[in-house]
Amino acid sequence: MTPSDVLRSHVSGSRSSDGAAQEPSGLFTFSQQVDSWVVRTAKPVSYEIRFVDDVLDPSSSDLVEAGSRGATGGDAAPVRRFVVVDARVDLLHGDRIRAYFDHHKVEHRICVVPADESVKAFDTAAHIIREIDEFGIARRHEPVVVIGGGVLMDIVGLVSSLYRRGTPFVRVPTTLIGLVDAGVGAKTGVNFNGHKNRLGTYFPADLTLLDRCFLNTLDRRHISNGLAEILKIALIKDGGLFQLLERHGGLLLEEKFQGLSSTGELAGAETLRRAIHGMLEELQPNLWEAQLERVVDYGHTFSPTVEMRALPELLHGEAVCVDMALTTVLAQHRGLVSETDRDRILATMRALELPSWNDLLTGEILADALQDTVRHRDGQQRLPLPVGIGGATFVNDVTALELASAVEDLRALQDAGRTAERGTR
Ligand SMILES: NC(=O)c1ccc[n+]([C@@H]2O[C@H](COP(=O)([O-])OP(=O)(O)OC[C@H]3O[C@@H](n4cnc5c(N)ncnc54)[C@H](O)[C@@H]3O)[C@@H](O)[C@H]2O)c1
Ligand SMILES: [Zn+2]
Known part of the structure; x- marks a missing residue:
């Protein structure tokens, strides 16, 4: 069925009771018979979540190639990226982030945002939107990149869904909640009026690159925090995952999913995949x-x-x-x-x-x-x-x-x- 078939099929059944009045010219015959339209369409959605080893290694092309939807600005056009980075991640990994984009000759602007639950607000989203507008991006092939935890990914997801009514984005989660939860779904949002995630959209990132190296610098408390969402999945649908947490949870917390022992490596990889x-x-x-x-x-x-x-x-x-x-x-x-x-x-x-x-x-x-x-x-x-x-x-x-x-x-x-x-x- 073509789009015009859909329209025709609905047009035919939409004549109102008083729609029979005659236009003398005959020019308006079609519109006279119709006073209600129903438009139905479906938007195919596909997005990818992929494990990578050391995403900031200059020899890796995953991040620079991510999310441009196959289109380019032409061979001669410079590659440009607007990159939003959590302030703490910038402190710890900022040099490598800049070196990565420099190595790949990407013209980039790094927008550093302090992110925690207290700044998960529309003002922060508006601030990022202003910076994007200043930098200027080609909305088809210059995806916004976000490198941070669940808070920043939720904010930048909202920003991307709003900016020009939808701009592709790429997520690089740096927390455990980000890796197993906030980075894999389609929800974006900010808190509003004292309510959690009261403003938001459904807008998945084109690609999420999962690199557990980031967890090495995360506080122990935030590893526990992510383990809670893994425990949720275990309790309601995966008894085997629960056994993994019951037996090896302490070790995973200790090793921060860095695979420092062979048991830690096996249990960590299995836990992340299952979650x-x-x-x-x-x-x-x-x-x-x-x-x-x-x-x-x-x-x-x-x-x-x-x-x-x-x-x-x-x-x-x-x-x-x-x-x-x-x-x-x-x-x-x-x-x-x-x-x-x-x-x-x-x-x-x-x-x-x-x-x-x-x-x-x-x-x-x-x-x-x-x-x-x-x-x-x-x-x-x-x-x-x-x-x-x-x-x-x-x-x-x-x-x-x-x-x-x-x-x-x-x-x-x-x-x-x-x-x-x-x-x-
Ligand atoms: N969209 C979804 O489907 C979804 C799902 C689950 C949770 N969430 C949201 O995610 C948020 C929680 O995410 P979170 O736990 O990642 O919190 P967060 O983004 O606030 O990050 C936690 C803290 O860790 C710091 N940090 C981030 N990466 C780091 C790293 N590699 N090393 C050192 N410090 C680092 C941050 O600066 C922050 O202080 C909540 O707002 C929640 O609503 C969303
Ligand atoms: Zn949650």
Whole structure:
């Protein structure tokens, strides 16, 4: 079917009741019969996520070739790139970034942006847009490059989707959350009006280049933070991944996924691959989130509100982990998770150095959080809960009383866990 066939097929059925009035000239016969048009079209989307070794090695061409969609400005045209870099990454890796683009004779502007949750705001996006406009890019073959964590990738994704109604971009994640989560999906966004990711778009990067070398300079706490999103995938769909974390989580944290031992290398590579694969299995059939029951929303029911209220105390993955701890206890109360598995889950959270409690778990805050999430999920809770370890189900009938009982139990388990830890020291 050609586009004009589609139009014709809809035009034919769209005559209004009073549309029969005659024009004397006969010139307007066609338009008189039609007063409603329906346009249907589908946009094919494909994007790639690729592991690379040392993306900033000058002998590697992955980054310089990335995302230009096959088009060029002509052989004689200089290659140009606008590169947005997280300020801390610039401090640690900036010389290599500049040397890489110099080596490949790329005319570039490096836009350094301090990025953490507190500056994940539209103002930061507007600042980047202004700089892009000043530099000037050819929107088909000069993709914006972002090198940073989830915060900067989300902001630059939004910028790219807005700039000239869509400009290709390439992601180089430098945090663990970036590698396994923020760098693989299609969502962009900034916080707004006190709400997490309230402004955003669906706009995947053409290419994401995954280089785990960056994790070497990341704080231990941010490795834990990323392990929380990996644990999420494990709990709701991959029992084997959970076993990897249960057995080797401490080592992965210690080695920062740099493969310093042979066990660390094998476990690290397998953990990353399984986490990304699991995530993509869920995202691909539901990229635009038409289906609101998403297992990958596990841990993201109460956490958006808790994270924003706790800011800057809790990192994203930490807030997600607190949510997962609470909903694990809730699932255990419902008989979906055994006491033994509940304890294995909470022990693994501790081993990954993640929090499973926060004082913001009050009845009032949880009620607010649930209300906001219900609005986000079109009027229903659609709350994912674990079934055993590696399965999930959705519920719509969680009550305030049930939440209060889960909170009480989680607090007691926390206290018991702490006492046991003190005893073994
Ligand atoms: N779009 C999505 O699908 C998606 C998915 C998950 C999370 N997110 C978002 O991601 C954000 C969290 O991402 P994050 O945890 O990467 O946080 P982040 O981007 O704030 O990075 C964490 C900290 O690490 C620093 N840093 C980054 N790379 C470094 C490196 N290699 N070495 C040393 N320091 C480095 C940063 O400067 C920052 O201070 C949240 O805003 C969350 O909403 C988005
Ligand atoms: Zn998340």
